[in-house]
Each structure stands twice: as C-alpha cells, then as structure tokens.
Amino acid sequence: MNIVVCIKQVPDTTDVRIDPKTNTLIREGVQSIINPFDMYAIEEAIRLKERFGGMATVITMGPPQAADALREAISMGIDEAIHLSDRAFAGSDTWATSLILAKAIEKMGSVDLVICGKQATDGDTAQVGPGIAAHLDLPQATYVRRVDSVHMDTVPRIMVVERLLEEGYEIMELQLPALITVVKEVNEPRLPSLKGKMKARKAEIPVWGNKDLQIPEHQVGLKGSPTQVVKIFTPPQKEGGKVFTGEPEQTVAGLVAEIKDIL
Amino acid sequence: MLTYGLTEEQEMIKEVARKIAEEKIRPFSAQWDEHDEHPASAVEAMAQSDLFGVCIPEAYGGMGGGLMDLCIATEEIARVDGGVSTVYAASFLGLLPILIDGTEEQKKKYLTRLASGKSLAAFGLTEPEAGSDAANVQLTAVKDGDYYILNGVKHFISNGGVADIYTIVAQTNKSKGARGISMFIVEKDHPGFTFGKKEDKLGIRASQTRELIFQDCRVHKDQLIGGKEGRGFMTVMKTFDHSRPGVAAQAVGVAQGAYELAVAYAHERKQFNQAISSFQGIQWMLADMAMKTEAARSLLYSVARMVDRGESGVSPYSAMAKCYCSDVAMEVTTNAVQIFGGYGYIKEYPIEKFMRDAKIYQIYEGTNQIQRTIVALQLIKEFSK
C-alpha cells in the first residue's frame, strides 16, 4: 500500500504570547512542532503500512526549517520524505497550498491513500485536506476516527472508515485511491525510536520547487490565492474578572448573586 | 548543565529517553508508586524506542552502544522515576551474564528478545543467607545426565515475576568454593520455578521485587551459561563491574531530578516577602547539591568510558562510582525534601518519593560498605610495597 502523509510545521501554541506593548505575537524562542493533528496522520500511516506492507512517504510545503518536521516523521517510522519549497510558493492560501501538494502527489505516482490531519493549529481552516482531494478528484472522508478495514485485493479496492460527527459516528465505504483526514481519536502516536532517529539523521530529503512541479505561476503563491489577509490584529484582551476567595459558603453566594440573571 | 562532549548518537539517546520520561513516565509516576504497580506502559514505550537495545551488539538486534550509552539513558529515566529506572537497569543487569559469558547460541537465543524489549531479564543472586557474602549461595544445581536440578530460593530479586528471562547463580560444586559456582538461564513458567511473595518496599516501588523458588527445577545443560561449570563467580564479578555504573547512573538521575524540583520550588515559595531562593542558606544548599551531582556524574562518565575502552582493572572504579553517586543521591534528595519544608514531607508533592527511592542505591548491588572494602583493598594492593 502506498501512502502519503501531508504535514505542516506550526508554532507551538503553548509558547505563543502577546507582547503587551506592541500588541503582537511574541515569536522569539517559540518552538516549531509538527501540527498536533498531523502526528495522528503519521501514526496511522505507519500502522497501515505495518499491516498491509508498502511504503509511507511524508511531504510538507514549507520553508527550509520544515525539513525538521519531515525528519521527525521519519524517526517515528515513515520511510521517505519530500520537501516542497520554493519562494514562489510563499503566501499561498489553502487553495494554492492544496494544489501544490496535489501536484507533488501526482508526481509521486501510484498513491493509494493520502492522509492528513484534521486541521492545522495555526490556520485552523481544515481546508487543505479536502482541497487536495478536490484537485486530485479523490473520494474523501474527513474526521476519520477509525479505519475499520482495508481491502486491497478486491476490485475495486475499498476502505471502510468511521467518521466522527457531532452526535455520533458514521460508517462509510470509500474506493481507493482516496484521501482521509484524521482526528485525535484514531490512534496514539508513538514516540520516535533510536533506530528511527538514526535513519532520520542520515535520510536524504529531496527538495522540490516549482521547476519540479511545473505549476503555472498564476496558480501559486499570492497570485494563486483567492483569499488575501488584509489585516491582523489582536482581539481585545479579557481583563480577568471578579474572583471570590474565602469560605465556600460565601464564595458560592457571591458568585450566584452575580450570575443569577443569566441562568 | 556541565557538558561532557557527548557524541551525536549519545545526544539522541538522551533526547529520546528524556521524551519518554517526561511524556510516558512522569504523569503516572505517583500512581505506580502508590499502587506498587509495574510500569507496563513505560516499558512498552521504551521498547518501541529501542532503548532496551542500547548496549546490545548489533548482531543481536541491538544498537551496538556501550556502557556510557546505557548510563545516559538510565540517568534520564531515573531523573523522573527511580523505580522505573530500576526496571530498566535491572533488566540490563539480568542479561549481562549472557552478554559476558554466554555461548553464541545463548546470546542469539536470548539477547535478541531482550534487545527488542519484548522480554525483561532479572538477575538472581541474592539469598536470605547470601547477601554481601555472595560466594555463599546455597541454591544448588545438581547434574543429572543432560540436565541440572535446581533447588533453593532467591530473594529481593528486582523484576521478579515480570521478567521472562532469569540468570541464576547456583552452586554446582560445594567443595570448590567460589570455583564451584555456575550460572543458569531459566525462563519464567519453567516447571519447578515459581515465585514467592512480592516485597512491599520503602521506595522504587514501580520495580517489582520478588522471591524466586526453585523446587526440583530441571534445566537442560544448554542453559548453563558459557557451557562450562565453575565460571559463575567470575561472571558475577564482571557483571557487577558493568552494572554498578548503571546503579550510579540511576543515583545521578535521581539526584538531578530532585534538585531541579528543589530549585523550582525555592523560586516559587515565598516567605518573609521574598522567594526562599534569595536566602543565602538555601542558595548554598542548592549550590552544594548541584556541585555534588556534577562531580558524581563526572566520576560516573569517566568510569563508564574506561569500561567501554575495554581496559582492565575497572572493579574498584565501578565500586567508587556506585558508592559515591549513591551517597550523593541520598544527600541531595534529603536536602531537596528539606528545601520543600513541610510540603516535602507530604505525598501530594513529588519530592518525598525521590528521597525514598534514593536509599536503595546505597544498598543493592553491593552495599556501599562492600564497595568501600573493594576500593580499600585495591588501594592497599596498589600502593603498599
């Protein structure tokens, strides 16, 4: 089974703070990590590969430091990585990003399954996974919480998954090749192994730019992005409210007096 | 921290072990301690990350590292939980006789299983009447054709009951004294091999400590380590040369973990309108704790590197490392509790466990009194004419 995992390197939200003087995000010393949801995607790819044989490749679109994320994925057990990086890609919104990833997957050839994390914790849009599926015209299942079964020997080859919905879960059958986005419930990601880390250290990761993908210039970067960010601002900070201390009888009475009108 | 010129691989081992310690061990440490529970999930995480193969040769599925690599991993785990590090180190102790003196078949059969972490090992030497007096083992192994019949009892065995592979020290020929001792590999559930009671300990409670009972336990001669009788005592001594730095590493880790907690606490705790870390008395205590831990670590690393270079005459130095590091751990953890004050005495806070865990390192694998004797005898031999 040939699996591709699309990951993104994001800032570690725990570290994100606002500078009170400039009202902007402080990014000094903020760590970059693999988007938490992508960890579940990586783990699921490794598990499926262990079950069905084949290969798992991880790809990411990002600046040079994104290669660290790729190596981390390899240290967990992914076989190979491809880094998509080109100044022309900068400024891409989800439309252009999903196109770039889709073209890379196309170039890789004979992919059975694409796995993405549900969403990235910086953009939070959850659009890239379905976007890739649309560009490649693949059937998609989002919010997958479990892969029930995969049948590689039937014609057509199919996969049965459970999708987590608001009030329960749905069971769906997809034909391969397909794309799924996964949620936290799907698995527990493993920690990197020593052998994995050694492999990651030595791994050669090819970098593909637009000369390799040949996407028309007007479809990548800012030019290819239907959406534009025109302003970034910090939301008005909550001041911190009324805190009651003391004996429970008093504190509860105090609180209830304040909120009884909204109950 | 003082840096020690670790190789890139050693840094990797450190990173992996620390990640497991923080994510897979720390959240459950108190629970395992309270319930005297084997840390199965941590063992699995360590196995998956290849930590059990760190110093097993590549030919048997290991990483081919040395004692230094093992000590680095052990220290990172002990920094978070001395009990879990005992599970790890005791398994290593249990497999050392096979690594040191096993036949090729024995190594192939057992080391691969142990490198994967799928099985744990345990070392069976101590008996009710043979503690410090190691040569005085009473468990007998009587030859009977192609078999040996084992009879006797081992107690205070770490990983007893959870390990699959046990290396047992037995008397094969009483008349020969130390030269009449041999080691056997016995697997769990082998007929005639059962477990006695589990000990309820002061510390390192995540490590299961049990009695091993051998009643007419017939093992094939293929299980005799090295294939020849009488090699047991030398194997035990060589085993300790390698395992004592492992104990020292645990002690250094526990000391490190304790004083990190103490520094953080001293910074947060306010009395007399200031953080207690601004009081000179506390500062000096913290400085002493840090100095001694670094000194202990330096001694340990020097010894581990000496062992890895394959040099002879390591015994007194392994002894020094074990003795000094464990004494430091006891001192550092006790002072850490002191810095926490009243809160240091309460189980809700993690520090008291470090003090309880530290004590064992001064006792097992040769009490510090025995260690000192080893050192002294060596000094006398070397420096008296």
Place this chain on the structure above:
Amino acid sequence: MANIRVITDKCVGCSVCMRGCPVQAIKMVDRKAVIDLDVCTLCGACVSACKFEAIAIERANAGTPAKDLEAYKGVWVFGEQRNGEIVSVVFELLGKARELAADRNTYVGVMFIGDGIKDKAQELIYRGADKVFVVEDEALKHYTTENYTAAVTDLVGKYKPEIILAGATTTGRSLVSRIAISLYAGLTADCTQLHIDKEKGILVQTRPAFGGNIMAQIISPNYRPQMATVRHKVMPEAPRDESRKGEIIDEPFDTAKTDRRMKFLDFVKEAIATVNISEADIIVSGGRGMGGPENFKLLEELADAMGGAVGASRAAIDAGWLPYSHQVGQTGRTVCPKIYIACGISGQIQHLVGMQSSDTIIAINKDPDAPIFKVADYGIVGDVMKVIPLLIREIKKVKSA
C-alpha cells in the same frame, strides 16, 4: 511575484517587526529591518505591527480573472439538513445573510439538498430566505462529499451567487472546502464576523488564527463566489416570521454525476453523550483538578441543574474519565456557550482556544494563580469538591424561585 519590502527611509530600527514575525524571517542589520525572502510567508504580521508604515506588501492581483464579477448576485446559505431536520446553524446564517444581502441590495438564497426534504423548505423562508433551491435525489439522502459537490457546482454555475455561507459543521467544512477548489473560489473558515465593505462591494471575513490569539481579516475580491463558514452559536438566530413569502425552486440533480466511490453504510448515535456539547448553551467542564472519574457525577448534577452539558479538558479525557466527544480544546471541540464553568481546569492555552469565546466564563480552582482566572469573568478559589455541591444547591434555589 508578490513582494514584501522594507521602506528603509521610514524604518527606525525599533525591531517590533522582528519580534512579531511568526517565522523569524526578519533581522536587524545596521538598525534597519531586513527580511529574508526565503523564509517569509507574506502573512503580513510585520506590516500591522510597524508603527511607522515602513513595511509594504505589494499584492499583485493577477491570477485567473474572475469572469464578469458583476454577474454574481445573491447571498446564499447552504441549508444543511441531517435526516430531514434543518441544522440550527442554518438559522444563524440566515440572520447574517439577510444583513449582507441588504447591504448588497440583493436576495437571500438557500441550497437545500437531500431526499424527501421539500416540505421543510418553507421553514427556511420563514427564517429569511427569499429563494430556496431544492435538489432532491436518492443519491443525496445521506451526505457524501462528491455528490453534494456536484449538486452545488451545478447550482452555482446556473445562478452565480456572489456569496455562499455554510455552517462550520463536519459536513459544512468538508463540503465547502471541496467546492472552493472546483469553483476556484476563496473560502475562509470559522468566521466570527462578516460584513460588507460597501465601497468595494465585497465580503470582509474576520476569523481567529493561532488558536484565537490573533484575528485576521480576509477578502477574496477577485473570485466568486466569496465563501465563508461560521461556527455554531457565533451569530444570533434569525427570527421566525410566518408571514414571510418566498420562492421554492426545484432543481434537478444530474444523476450522471453520482459518484459511487463513496457509500454511506451506517450511523451510530453516541450512546454516552446525551447532549451534544457543541449545541449546549451551558457547559460545565472538568479537568485534572476533579481528581477522578467518580467526581464527574457532581458536574453532571450541576449541568442538569443548569440545563447544560458536561465537557472536559484533555487531561481528563486522556485519563479516560470521559469519552473524547466531551473534550473541549485545541484537539477537541470548540464551544461558545452562554455560560462555561471550568472546574479544576488550570487553563492551558490548548484548552482556552476551545472555549475562550464563551459569553460568560466561570472558573473554580484551588490554585489562585491558575491561568484560567485570567480569562474568566467570575472565579472562585476553592476546592471543587466543596464548592460544587454548594453551587448546585444555590442554583436549584434560584431556579425554583
């Protein structure tokens, strides 16, 4: 190629831009900001941060010119339905759609897709729709992305709406992400504010990023339709007016486009979750400070007394005290109820991003320094096990009075 540059004459070297850059692309060289173009992602944070307007991004608005933008008229809403019932977020979207349509002097349309749903179409008109486009077919009975995408693409091709709004539900998000590609349209997810820039005649979409620590304003001036999803309970519901009149238009589904690569097999309602926390107006949430699963019974009692649902922080879910469907936070659900009570939750940022837009936040924690108190409107410093029983008692009193 798009360009970002530092206007060195205006740059005073204050380095505010450098500190605010998400990818550390800016360095100060000889007291002037220098941007590394290989690292810069053109997010624009530095442009906003600079008080001297010394950084400029030239956004070249080339690209496939949207054909005849003026022909696109109408503010549409995706009328999501599940098992024939209209999902309540649709009514919230209709409220906003009416506002936007008024500003654009156009009508409100609803795409109503499914099987055997036509009788519900009138409800959409009562809530504000001027036209309801009904597409019915057996293949559309259960949502599958490919079939719904085909239906929407056809509708959009025929009627050319300028704006499409959808609820940020699992269905909504999956569907519009897919449509945006086939229509080559701009899509902004999870908008908290929507308004029309009357001068330019375009939709301005405001949404949180970096877990809500930053707000971004986004536009798609050159592409149509302009698409946005909105989270549940962010906007108020449209009032119901039975005197409203509108058109119900049947549209055929091109069965040739039925995609058989996806098949719905079954739906299993979650046995344990009695109230979907995303829908709840009141949520009582527990964290590690609750001590153990047995103590969550208290939270259930409190939630019952208030008519709400029980949520949990990641720590409680990871410990197995409640199933994942109750998790509130970055890797769980985002909620914005009227009242959110956080019990024994410290307030780590990953939890906050899942609930910080709740109307009223109340925190109960024994640690006065817990970060949760910074976002709470009201707080009690105390032992949850002592406070909550009293709170239950007092609330029952208030409710029965």
